[in-house]
Amino acid sequence: MAKYLMKRLGSALLVLFALSLLAFAIVRLIPGDPAMQYLDIDNPDPAQLEAIREQLGLNDPWYTQYAQWLGGVLHGDFGTSLTSSQPIGDKLADRFPVSLQLALIAVIVGLAFGIPGGVIAAVRQGGALDAFIRGTAFLALSIPAFAIGAVVILVNSFTLRLPLIGYTPWSVSPLGSITSLLLPALILSLAMSAVISRYSRGTVIDTLTQDFVRTARSKGVPTGTIVRKHALRNALIPVMTVVGIQLAALIGGTVVIENVFAIPGMGSMLIEGINTSDYPTIQACILVLGACFVVINLVVDLLYPVVDPRVRAS
């Protein structure tokens, strides 16, 4: 068990290290000179350019730059934004909780609809309810979230005129914060519910054909109890992994919805950084978003032995 934990932790650290290299390299491979941000593009002064390059450390060898950057990151210093001259760490501290909150609400709603949907579809396999749930899931998957978001806002602006746009920070009002994200989270959770319901439908159907379910039936356990007590836990173990990946993907992958609802999250921070060639910001965003995947997957890996006794033993 301790070996399992160490192994997972070790591989997570390794991936994080590789990720930092990758984030660093990607930015260096983008054509263009970041120092040009500060100069008149049509008529750059070579001396000034050189001075800025020197100041940003762009003349150092790449490994020196990398070591300096990584050293800073390990101390919580993500560098300074080229466009706003503000510490990137501060901006991350503003943006990340918003994205995390949005993603978490979306996942919770997604689970609340996805799991029961998948289980009901599985139990009623081939029936009308199954067809309905699968059809709805298919529809939810095929309409992009931003399209639904735009339509909702458009319709609202002509009819109810509810204040749907904007974000209330958690520090101002936790409840207001949650309600301000509810609609975008709901829209994001549509696809999430669809993915979870389709996946869990598959695993539940698969589990219900297993021998131990037949054993439970032979004991006289009614179908409902079999699903709840025997099949569900076994079926949901693989669903956990999918939910983890979805959660991580949502933290950075909600750019368009963030724009539609004017939510200051990680996605828009990354896009702003890319648009302004603000390479320290891009680097920081890639690292943080990647780290989310690593950490969430690590958490899922650590949850496995809790829910699956077979993993606990090995």
Place this chain on the structure above:
Amino acid sequence: MTTTAPAALDVQHLSIRYGTGTPVVSDVTLSVAPGEIVGIIGESGCGKSSIGFALMGLLPGTAVVEADALGVGGRDMADADERDWNGVRGTTASMIFQEPMSALNPCMRIGAQIAEVLTVHSLASKKEALAKAVELLTLVQVPEPELRAQQFPHQLSGGMRQRVVIAMAMAADPTLLIADEPTTALDVTVQAQILDLLDKARRETGAGVLLISHDLGVIAQTCDRVVVMYAGQIVEEGTPSEVLARPSHPYTAALVDSIPTTHTAPRVDLPMIRGGVTDADRATAGCRFAARCAFATDGCSAPQELEAVEEGHTARCWRTHELPLSRKEVLA
């Protein structure tokens, strides 16, 4: 009040087919008395497992089960629905499966899985049921029963898991115990222990046991009576000593003949029954074994009835009295 105990099993003219296909079981009449072990033997696909599952109401929804009577522990289940079956499963009739490695829920403790039989039928409180589970583990000779009750299936060996399945099947003192190839997946040394356990179970609880196997050795060692099935039909029935020593159906004789014995010469191929059962065999009005039988004649295309060869010994072959059905000559 003197009432005789009802038969553990009383099946009259049972037929099973899947969808609109040819029947996998046709017109099987079978009974098991309390405390009796009856074996069903036959090769894969002869319908023996389908019978076992039908007696538990565990066949898939596509299966069509027809019977004049399906008496399980004195209750006629011929027209039973799922709710009726749930009242019978685990209490009146219970089942032991072929594959102990996958028959238990991997995420549930052993004790809880056994106790569930009692709690689901409201026969005991959760606490009593868990205590009974430990008792049952002791009964099926699982060492350290308290510890084992707390463990998960993957922590137990195959033989141990089969004991757990048996403990589960015995938990509510069923009238009928159906064992579907209970020893096939186990080591030979463990096989004998499991069979002893079944024998002990019926002696202590008075349950009737239906033992489904393809292993003549297992049947001969354990059963009071044996039913030989071929292509969904009973072809011979009697005590193991009669049936195995004096097989009266060419199929049984061939089956007996294909067992290696200590007299079998080394490096000589064992006799075997060539070919396999086809749908056409199952659909024919005449003898279903005729296509593979060394003694088949034109007369074999007429319908065959189970007829007595001696007291308590029947066979479905019209030529049985004229055939030299002793070993060696069968597949000449």
